[in-house]
Amino acid sequence: MATLPPGPSTPRLAQAVSALMRPGRGFRQARARYGDAFTINSPLFGRALVISDAAEIKQLFQAGAEIADNIEPNLGRVLGSGSLFALSGDEHRRQRKLLVPPFHGRRLAAYEQIMEEETLREFASWPRNQQFATLPSMMRITLNIILRAVFGAEGAEFDRLRDLLPAFVKLGSLLAVLPVPKVDWGRWSPWGRFRLMRREYDEIVERLIAKAERDGSLDEREDILALMLQARYDDGTAMSHGDIADQLLTLLTAGHETTATTLAWAVERLRRHPDVLRDLTEETRTGGKTLREATILEVQRTRPVIxxxxxxxxxxxxxxxxxxxxxxxxxxxxxxxIHEDPDLFPNPRAFDPYRFVGTKPDLYQWIPFGGGSRRCLGAAFATMEMNVVLRALLRDFDLIPTALPDEPWHSRGIANAPAKGGLAVVRPRTLIDDHVTRSADAPTAS
Ligand code: HEM
Structure with missing residues (x-):
């Protein structure tokens, strides 16, 4: 048996409860006590080695699938056996290859319009001059964006999915971090309820696939369902409907809550850093994006939602x-x-977007999207989405800074969100503001 480093000796269940109640804290305490590697004991993972040394992380991410591969937690059971999260080795590679094209290049750019529209639609309902939690709003924005990116045109099925998915994702996200019970407690148990929702989801997707297959202009559509129906493996075969349903559910769930919680953190961080907020607002209103891109990197470094x-x-x-x-x-x-390693990120607890201005992070050290051959498939999509939402926020509203204490971490199961939902107070920008900004920017006559 391998000699693993020491780690907390509290019982498994206590370690799991603590991880859910106070996300991140247990790992930090263990690192302070045992160093950058330690062993934990959890009901979901058993005895697991936790690493945070940059070179070891890089080695793990670069190892081939024959050395280190999928951890196979409950995510596969929640999202379906065809989901990328459930697959390993060659099968993972085969499926991933088919899913990559919608998330890069020209295809990706096609989603920007959807992102802007959904953001503005939601912003129209934001209360003015009054405190509110942004997370529910960010969740609606990211859900509507991913639904439209995945299914294209809206309709009855789309509306039903819009209602069904939040509850489905919330329950699935919790079940994914709990051990599967040995006894089936029936339809009223959480797993039973989850199965009923899954059945309804499958029926809706089957109807959408049938509609798409009758669509004479399928090859002109940009949505991911249409792309998957036309995609072919190397041997020329098509994806099965079951695999399509599993992959779409994977995208809908993976792409929704993670992005929304990161955006809520962005609001939380910016309100507590008025200097950054001021520079960022000015940059956005004069058409720039360098600091905004750096801010997104820094939010993800200091508040990685996974x-x-x-x-x-x-x-x-x-x-x-x-x-x-x-x-x-x-x-x-x-x-x-690793994001708090002072050798990699000097003064790591400080929120300092300027550290990323004019430089790109090392993708084995800045790892909110994971790394290697299983790195987040939607990283570019999420980054563009966060950029569009933040751009609209800073352009159309004044976000009012606050002296309130930092919002603590709250575990939603898979993603960690600001505990108060990223509270904001916003004031709409008016034409007068625009006029004042323009006059102030104009060169003064001597
Ligand atoms: C800020 C937002 C997001 C964060 C922080 C995030 C984070 C992650 C992480 C940590 C992983 C695991 C990577 C690994 O094991 O190395 C992952 C995997 C994945 N993510 Fe994301 N994600 C985000 C947004 C998205 C979006 C928008 C989509 C899709 C539209 C998406 C789709 C996926 C998929 C399909 C995988 C599985 C990849 C594979 O197994 O090959 N994610 N994500």
């Missing part, structure tokens, strides 16, 4: 940095831990 990713060791005696690991060993990468 605080760990995992891999399962697939080879006997695999070497990972200082460790020789047995087949089956779970390794977790502490995302928040």
């Amino acid at each position: 605080d760990m990713v995992g891999r399962k060791i697939k080879a006997d005696g695999a070497r990972l940095g200082r460790w020789t690991l047995p087949r089956g060993q779970t390794v977790l990468v502490g995302i928040a831990l």
Whole structure:
């Protein structure tokens, strides 16, 4: 048996409850006590090695699927056996190859219009001069964006999915971090309710697929469902309807809450950093984006909404940095831990977007999207989405700074959100503001 580093000796359940109640804290305390690698014991992962050393993380992310691959947590059971989250090795590679094209280049640019429209639609309902939590609003924006990107035109099925998915994702996200019970408690149990929702989701998707297959202009559509129906594996075969349903659900769930919680954190951080907010507002209103892009990077560094990713060791005696690991060993990468490494990010607890101005982060050190061959498929999509939403916010509203204490972390199951939902107070910008800004910017006559 491999010698793993020491770690907290509290019982499994206590470690899991603490991780849910106070996300991030347990890992930080363990790192302070045991160093950058330690062992935890959790009901979901068993005895797992947690690493946060940059070189070891890089090695793990770069290891081939025959050395380190999918951790296979409950996500597969929640999202379906065809979901990318459930697949390993060649099958993962095969499916991922088909899913990459909609998330890059020209295809990606086609979604910007949807992002702007959905943002403005939601912003129209924002209360003015009155405190409100932005998270529910960000959730509606990101849900509507991903629904439209995935299914294209709106309609009855679309409306039903808009109602069904928030509850479905919320329950699924919680079930994904709980062990599956050995006994089936029937339809009223959380898993039972989840199965009923899944059945309804499958029926809706089947109807949408049938409609799309009758659509004479399928090849002109930009939505992901249409692209998947036309995609072919290397051997020329098409995706099965079951696999399409699983992948679409994967995109709908993975792409919705994570982006919304990051946006709520952006609001929370910016209101507490008025200097950054002022520069950012000015930049946006004069058409720039450099500081906004850096701000998104810094929000994700300081408030990574997913605080760990995992891999399962697939080879006997695999070497990972200082460790020789047995087949089956779970390794977790502490995302928040490496983001707080002072050797990589000086003064790491400070919120300082300027650190990313004029430089791109190292993608093995700045890892809110994970890394390697399983890195988040929607990273570019999410980044563009956050950029569009923040651009509209800063352009159309004055976000009022606050002296309130920082919002603590709150675990929603998979994603960690600001506990008060990213409270905001906004004042709409008026034509008078625009006029004043323009006059102030204009060169003064001597
Ligand atoms: C700020 C927003 C987001 C964050 C923080 C995030 C984070 C992550 C993380 C940490 C992983 C696991 C990576 C690993 O194991 O190395 C992941 C995987 C994934 N994400 Fe995201 N994600 C975000 C948005 C999105 C969006 C918008 C989509 C789709 C539209 C998406 C789709 C996926 C998919 C399909 C995977 C599985 C990739 C695979 O197994 O090959 N994510 N994401």
